[in-house]
Amino acid sequence: MVLNDEDVRNIARLARLQIDEADIPLYTTELSRVFDLVEQLDEVNIRDIIPMAHPADAVQRLRTDEVTEQNQREKFQKLAPMAESGLYLVPKVIE
Amino acid sequence: MQWETVIGLEIHVRLSTRSKIFSGASTAYGTEPNTQACAVDLGLPGVLPVANEAVFRKAVKFGLGIHAEISKRSVFDRKNYFYPDLPKGYQISQLYLPIVGRGKLEISLNNGEESKIIGITRAHLEEDAGKSLHEEFRSMSGIDLNRAGTPLLEIVSEPDMRSAEEASAYMRAIHTLVRYLEISDGNMQEGSFRCDANVSVRPKGQVQFGTRTEIKNLNSFRFMERAINHEVGRQIDILENGSEVIQETRLYDSDKDETRSMRSKEDANDYRYFPDPDLLPVIIDDDYIEAVRHTMPELPNEKRRRFMQELGLSRYDATMLTGSKEMAKYYEEVLAETRQARLSANWVIVELISALNREKLDISQSPIDAKRLGGIIKRIADNTISGKIAKQIFEQMLTSKEDADSIIEAKGLRQITDTGALESMVDNILAGNPKQVEQYRAGQKKVLGYFVGQVMKASQGKADPQQVNRILRARLEN
Numbered sequence: 001m002v003l004n005d006e007d008v009r010n011i012a013r014l015a016r017l018q019i020d021e022a023d024i025p026l027y028t029t030e031l032s033r034v035f036d037l038v039e040q041l042d043e044v045n046i047r048d049i050i051p052m053a054h055p056a057d058a059v060q061r062l063r064t065d066e067v068t069e070q071n072q073r074e075k076f077q078k079l080a081p082m083a084e085s086g087l088y089l090v091p092k093v094i095e
Numbered sequence: 096m097q098w099e100t101v102i103g104l105e106i107h108v109r110l111s112t113r114s115k116i117f118s119g120a121s122t123a124y125g126t127e128p129n130t131q132a133c134a135v136d137l138g139l140p141g142v143l144p145v146a147n148e149a150v151f152r153k154a155v156k157f158g159l160g161i162h163a164e165i166s167k168r169s170v171f172d173r174k175n176y177f178y179p180d181l182p183k184g185y186q187i188s189q190l191y192l193p194i195v196g197r198g199k200l201e202i203s204l205n206n207g208e209e210s211k212i213i214g215i216t217r218a219h220l221e222e223d224a225g226k227s228l229h230e231e232f233r234s235m236s237g238i239d240l241n242r243a244g245t246p247l248l249e250i251v252s253e254p255d256m257r258s259a260e261e262a263s264a265y266m267r268a269i270h271t272l273v274r275y276l277e278i279s280d281g282n283m284q285e286g287s288f289r290c291d292a293n294v295s296v297r298p299k300g301q302v303q304f305g306t307r308t309e310i311k312n313l314n315s316f317r318f319m320e321r322a323i324n325h326e327v328g329r330q331i332d333i334l335e336n337g338s339e340v341i342q343e344t345r346l347y348d349s350d351k352d353e354t355r356s357m358r359s360k361e362d363a364n365d366y367r368y369f370p371d372p373d374l375l376p377v378i379i380d381d382d383y384i385e386a387v388r389h390t391m392p393e394l395p396n397e398k399r400r401r402f403m404q405e406l407g408l409s410r411y412d413a414t415m416l417t418g419s420k421e422m423a424k425y426y427e428e429v430l431a432e433t434r435q436a437r438l439s440a441n442w443v444i445v446e447l448i449s450a451l452n453r454e455k456l457d458i459s460q461s462p463i464d465a466k467r468l469g470g471i472i473k474r475i476a477d478n479t480i481s482g483k484i485a486k487q488i489f490e491q492m493l494t495s496k497e498d499a500d501s502i503i504e505a506k507g508l509r510q511i512t513d514t515g516a517l518e519s520m521v522d523n524i525l526a527g528n529p530k531q532v533e534q535y536r537a538g539q540k541k542v543l544g545y546f547v548g549q550v551m552k553a554s555q556g557k558a559d560p561q562q563v564n565r566i567l568r569a570r571l572e573n
Contacts, residue, residue, distance in 0.1 A: 014367065051191075067111050089232060093179055
């Protein structure tokens, strides 16, 4: 599979990555090669194989429905760039 | 041209658990911002989600309630998008192997006169996002993550609805069902029950669907109907003008009664789902499903059918009385008291519900409890009081705590059944109205109603109207 420059820009935008215009040809080539590698898997016959959701052959253990966490807001909000009235503040986003 | 509307709904139901779907933080509503957002909910590095057993039990209960296939193996996926109230940058959801598969639900239309089966494609578990507050902080948005990680069951219907009324009936039926099952409080003001509608129109008879739009966040039954009707009108206008409907997400503005386009980025729907490596597949065995089955209450549709078949109620009455869990419970309590199915149904629907509507009260806030209402009905059934007197007692009960028997005794409202006393009342009335007696005998039979009214008045409503009728006829026709 060959990606073009627009694909690379789109992938970068979805991942919120800022990339240099000048580097795009390089990413395009390298990402296309990664795809080629993955595409080799298409040659394997997987008709009778159940899709794997997790590499560990184990089952999710479930928790009892109990409140076990205490309020640690002060501690957490010290990590945030901005907080006011108990809210985390971020640049305005309205959709 | 004749147009046909096609609607499918996605309903988000907040499951009523104590703790979140993947963390031990509390889900209580309306607390101080960010006091219930723990390290897992904040998406801090190095934390691991651990799934809450109760959400599976509730989801399975829902699945059984819509006669759906329950997935014995279900998997969580990451839905990737960036928004400040989604701290991890992805929402944990289920795309490929949802917990509840295909099911169906019968809905009632036209006050229960008609019904229709609506297909349900799937129902999956996911976590809710936090809340963004845009108003208070000038150029900033405030983020409250208390809601982040609250368990949701998203119920996706087939595009089986053909009008806003059907969509609203389906939404109500799901609401009633989750309340019966006690898996959600269904509180719409608090966002526990939210709905998105996919709406399209097509020329009547065309098999292919038209281009649809999605209307977001319809959080009341009334707004949903209005939003859909508005959107259908908008799409028909576009098509009749020779243009095309654009597939997009629209937001309903209840103040202006219109939908408007949300400024969505073109890549908004590229969520790049993949299985969440932090969570293993969840395996549910038959024993688990059977154990949940044992906790199933009688479902609303089953109850309605039983009310019709075993109690002989009309479809309308049975539909009204099973419309909510609380209503059904109230009626069944009255019934246990009176053993009078139809009379009780009539009193609950006609007298009680209109009194509650007048006072804008819910059945659970009724000033007259089931036992006291049953007390009135019992006295009608055993002929102690007439229906008319019963209504007086009912009115008095609305503002007092007394029971029917003590009001009857205190006010002497017992029906006059002594034939002799009634006969002399009838004689008095006839003697006082010779002209009307002549009219009756000359063939004007409807004068009888006048006499009955006069006797009832003389008895202060305490005479049995049927008995009065009999005595009057006997007197007038001999």
